[in-house]
Amino acid sequence: MPKIFRSSLLVLCACLVAFTSCDRTEDERNDLKDQIVANYAAMVYANYQDALEGAQTLDVALEAFVASPSEATLTAAKNAWLASREPYGVTEAYRFGEGPIDDADGPEGLMNAWPLDEAYIDYVSGNANVGIVNNTAITIDMPTLESLNEVGAEENVSIGFHAIEFLLWGQDDPNTALLTPGQRPFTDFVTGANGTAANQDRRGAYLLVCGDLLIKHLQSLVDEWNPNGGAYYATFTALDRDEAIRRMLTGIGILSKSELAGERIFTALDNADQEDEHSCFADNTHRDIVTNAIGIRNVYLGLYTRTNNTVVSGPSLRDLANDIDATLNADLEALLNSAVAATEAIPVPFDFGLTQEAVGGSGPIQSSVTALQAAGDKIAEVASAMGITISTDLPE
Amino acid sequence: MNYEPISFWYIRTKAGALALALFVFIGLSGCRDADAPLLIEEGEQLPGGQVSINDIGPNAFGHQAPGLTGLAELEFFVGNSFFNQNWVGSPASTTARDGLGPLFNARACSACHFKDGRGRPPAHPGEKGAGLLLRIGYEEGGELIADPHYGLQLQDQAIGGVPVEANYVINYVEETGYYADGTAYHLRRPEYIIQNTEYGDFRSDLLISPRVANQVIGLGLLEAIPEEALLSYEDPGDYDGDGVSGRANWVPEVATGKTVMGRFGWKANQPDLRQQSAAAFIGDMGITTSIFPNDNCTSTQMDCQAAPNGDDGEHEISNDDLRKVVLYVSTLAVPVRRQYDQPEVIRGKRLFHNIGCTACHVPTFKTGQHPTIDALSDQKIWPYTDLLLHDMGPGLADGMPDFEADGNEWRTPPLWGIGLFQTVSGHTNYLHDGRARNLAEAVLWHDGEAFNSREGFRKLSKSERDDLLAFLNSL
Numbered sequence: 053m054p055k056i057f058r059s060s061l062l063v064l065c066a067c068l069v070a071f072t073s074c075d076r077t078e079d080e081r082n083d084l085k086d087q088i089v090a091n092y093a094a095m096v097y098a099n100y101q102d103a104l105e106g107a108q109t110l111d112v113a114l115e116a117f118v119a120s121p122s123e124a125t126l127t128a129a130k131n132a133w134l135a136s137r138e139p140y141g142v143t144e145a146y147r148f149g150e151g152p153i154d155d156a157d158g159p160e161g162l163m164n165a166w167p168l169d170e171a172y173i174d175y176v177s178g179n180a181n182v183g184i185v186n187n188t189a190i191t192i193d194m195p196t197l198e199s200l201n202e203v204g205a206e207e208n209v210s211i212g213f214h215a216i217e218f219l220l221w222g223q224d225d226p227n228t229a230l231l232t233p234g235q236r237p238f239t240d241f242v243t244g245a246n247g248t249a250a251n252q253d254r255r256g257a258y259l260l261v262c263g264d265l266l267i268k269h270l271q272s273l274v275d276e277w278n279p280n281g282g283a284y285y286a287t288f289t290a291l292d293r294d295e296a297i298r299r300m301l302t303g304i305g306i307l308s309k310s311e312l313a314g315e316r317i318f319t320a321l322d323n324a325d326q327e328d329e330h331s332c333f334a335d336n337t338h339r340d341i342v343t344n345a346i347g348i349r350n351v352y353l354g355l356y357t358r359t360n361n362t363v364v365s366g367p368s369l370r371d372l373a374n375d376i377d378a379t380l381n382a383d384l385e386a387l388l389n390s391a392v393a394a395t396e397a398i399p400v401p402f403d404f405g406l407t408q409e410a411v412g413g414s415g416p417i418q419s420s421v422t423a424l425q426a427a428g429d430k431i432a433e434v435a436s437a438m439g440i441t442i443s444t445d446l447p448e
Numbered sequence: 449m450n451y452e453p454i455s456f457w458y459i460r461t462k463a464g465a466l467a468l469a470l471f472v473f474i475g476l477s478g479c480r481d482a483d484a485p486l487l488i489e490e491g492e493q494l495p496g497g498q499v500s501i502n503d504i505g506p507n508a509f510g511h512q513a514p515g516l517t518g519l520a521e522l523e524f525f526v527g528n529s530f531f532n533q534n535w536v537g538s539p540a541s542t543t544a545r546d547g548l549g550p551l552f553n554a555r556a557c558s559a560c561h562f563k564d565g566r567g568r569p570p571a572h573p574g575e576k577g578a579g580l581l582l583r584i585g586y587e588e589g590g591e592l593i594a595d596p597h598y599g600l601q602l603q604d605q606a607i608g609g610v611p612v613e614a615n616y617v618i619n620y621v622e623e624t625g626y627y628a629d630g631t632a633y634h635l636r637r638p639e640y641i642i643q644n645t646e647y648g649d650f651r652s653d654l655l656i657s658p659r660v661a662n663q664v665i666g667l668g669l670l671e672a673i674p675e676e677a678l679l680s681y682e683d684p685g686d687y688d689g690d691g692v693s694g695r696a697n698w699v700p701e702v703a704t705g706k707t708v709m710g711r712f713g714w715k716a717n718q719p720d721l722r723q724q725s726a727a728a729f730i731g732d733m734g735i736t737t738s739i740f741p742n743d744n745c746t747s748t749q750m751d752c753q754a755a756p757n758g759d760d761g762e763h764e765i766s767n768d769d770l771r772k773v774v775l776y777v778s779t780l781a782v783p784v785r786r787q788y789d790q791p792e793v794i795r796g797k798r799l800f801h802n803i804g805c806t807a808c809h810v811p812t813f814k815t816g817q818h819p820t821i822d823a824l825s826d827q828k829i830w831p832y833t834d835l836l837l838h839d840m841g842p843g844l845a846d847g848m849p850d851f852e853a854d855g856n857e858w859r860t861p862p863l864w865g866i867g868l869f870q871t872v873s874g875h876t877n878y879l880h881d882g883r884a885r886n887l888a889e890a891v892l893w894h895d896g897e898a899f900n901s902r903e904g905f906r907k908l909s910k911s912e913r914d915d916l917l918a919f920l921n922s923l
Contacts, residue, residue: 314525
């Protein structure tokens, strides 16, 4: 009985909000909400498909590299990794919304965990014998490496994008003024007399297992969101329409205000430490940040540009907000645009940029933090105007 | 489970929340008159008051307190990065995070407090850093004396070139007991065997006090409970004759040399979160701070003394970074209660009161003014603890004095979050050494001042026991 009271009260609240501004009737607005939810599901599916294709292309390049290690095949593998990060970064706007990426058994921590302790995986400067690669008692296969992820400490990351990144680039030089990423030689993968570092065969096998696992985990997300029979697609599109919208807004609110502004950017700036940057080995953190910011804006605008440049778009949260409060919508659109612009102005490489500006100052990195926080707060305000309460606080 | 998450209406809006909460409250009370007088108490579903969070999943212990403002909102994340990061030995290319050891139990705070949750004993011999460590020492005239070679804590890991102190195995001895209704139960009593001692033998009267890592939620709220409110529960002479005494531990505040009330740790041997955190940095990870500036090498551990340290001017972790870690551990929110309005939980809560558990597990306090974090001030909280020491009987005793605490005494641990250990930490090990494999075993180990309550539990019927456990699992 109390549950009935509670939900009817929520509906009542929503109605009150709806009637204060009457551009659309309640039925029309409900239709719009249903279209927003459907368009979001289509965007998410397309985006995960692109991320999967990126990982498949990467895997082909990894296989070519390990089969025949050379400067050229290493560069090709690195380029494939950088390309695969582009669609994946945009998908992070679908996190923190109780979806399959990071629900109780979601694969997020198996794909994108960071920062990682390099010594958990392979040799590091000053310590040639550490890591799973150099521990020949450990079998290198998919179940074993997956089972070792985040065991014993949160930085004990064994697999995912950043494990692959470390195996391709190697440790970044702590002297960030060199402006260089990691400089691992391709010969770390060459067996025999011309090879460098020990256990080259295990290192190559490790890299390929990581590539295969990435495909497996992204495939699971494509399957979940498949409009033809995907489990989460069915769940999501059957949700109460306000609940589905709450999840969409919660995801981008948390990503903007807490995860991106706080965890990924401010922490690195405050510590002035490349250990706290997302893609530290490849010096690709600036793209992680920009693609996240674009993903946030995408969700609001209901628009995703695919890897092949076709566009998935439809009725959006923007349309609903505009119908309820045009000024508020204009404010949020402006803030989302400034957040993307601010992140695009972050200097490259990020690790050197961190040392060139002060915490709380007016530099491009701090400005990105401020812009993303402001956008996150405004997302919560827009949600509230829609009769939905969200939290932008981050689960750690 | 047909659980419907509590809406953030409760937490985030004001007038609307009040109206809704009142509405639900009235609605429920109308349905459940039979359970009066202990029905639903106002606010109990939010154990941290406004510092509660509506997440009951694997990250339930990891949320920032709602209401942080300004720089604190961002510095929380910096503190979190230090909490999660693996420290490395010195010298290293990463000067911000070197200084591990030379002797240590874990490389990161998050090793033992994984996902800010409860640690556990090793799952198999040789497993390191899962969240159990051994305090060691000797008792002489009621005082705790350090071992000349090993100090006051056994470190079972070391950086390269420094011998590990020792390691240990646990043998569990199964014991059988019976509920009053004849149903058998089983408890496991741990025995610790320290082996491979690298720095000489221990004396035969060595005391071993195992301690697991606690969940990190709501700690700033506990710090903000007014001292006089806690001390009002002291009854060292048991003048009220309920068999429960309770007294505060009085411990040194290292930075000032003053003696102050202890609140944190299994024996309440740390006065505040800053000193508690610094003690964990030095004792468990070998990271020096301004409070504990020297690595914990004894005079006979020559390799430990000779090892390079990561001190680059301002200790291995600076005061400012320590401040951010303390901010982090102070402001992790408390998850909302589950099922708090279900009849079995309400019945279980009444039993919890009736058999006397609340004499020590005091349900609720109001926080005072927190010295640095306004969001933690003036909150009605439901920690189910008095933060006082109680004699828990010989079965749990470690025999080890710890300032005012004697070898039978333990601090009442807060109970918030205990129903989420499986979800967050992946186990249901309870008590100071994780010996209890579930909440029933934890209750059954209670003795000493808790004898009457334990017997009260033992005499309950099966369905009453289930109700009581349903209540505990709702916390």
